[in-house]
Amino acid sequence: MNINLEMIIQATINFFIFYFILYKFVFKKTIAIMDSRKAEVEKSFAKVKEQEDRAILLKEQYDKDVINYKNEGLKLVESYKRKADQVYGEIIEESKKEASNIKDRALKEIAKEKEKARVEIKEEIVDLSLQLSTRILEKEISEDKHRELIDEFIAKVGS
Template sequence: MNISVGMIIFSTINFLIFYLIMKKFFFEKTLAVIDERKMEVESSFKKASDEEARAELLKSKYEEDIKRFNNEGMQLVESYKEKADRIYSEIVEESNKEAVNIKEKAIKEIERERAIANKEMKQEIIELSMELAEKTLEREIDSNRHKELIDEFIAKVGI
């Protein structure tokens, strides 16, 4: 192996010329492409970071909305429960009033029936008394006068 100085100088000059040509025509474009790609990557990372921050913001907003909706749902359920309790109380109260009214009507009906029965009983007593008096006296007496006497007797006795 022979190393020739001329060959080293020629190769070095060749390399320098090649380097200058590459620098003149290709290095700037290649560096521009590399810089552009670097900017795209950085832009993508920034977008991803921004999207992640936005997603976190949306997530926290949705979680707050869910909590609010749960609270509103619970309030709505509680409201309907209170309304149902109120309606139940009104129905029970109305039923109690109706029961009292029915009881009062029944009492009045009983009193009316009792009064009718007492009147019929008095009438029966009067008729029996008249028959008894007729048989005892064996004659017919004035029925109006006889009824008056019996009414007085019943009033004194308290029937």
């Protein structure tokens, strides 16, 4: 095997010329395209990371808001419950007072009616006694007749 030194030198020179041409026209543009593509990909990743961080912050804020609204809702419900209990108590107290007033008025009315009935009964007894006395005086009454009038008087008073 013969090694041809001249051919090796020519091949090496051709290789370097070809490499220089490729470097000058292809490699720079390819590297520039690859660098710009890399920059775009890194920019996209940064944007996605930024959006992810923002989404995490929004979710945390949302969770805080949900907890706050829930607590506010519970406080509001508790407040309305206390107000309802207060109104219920006031209504019960007012009903008790009204019932007591009605009872007192009824008792007073009963006492008045009782006194009125007592007065009417007394007046009736007096009237009947006067009528009986008048009859007795008008007639001369025998003992049997007298007993009969008294029984009749008692029967009228009793009914």
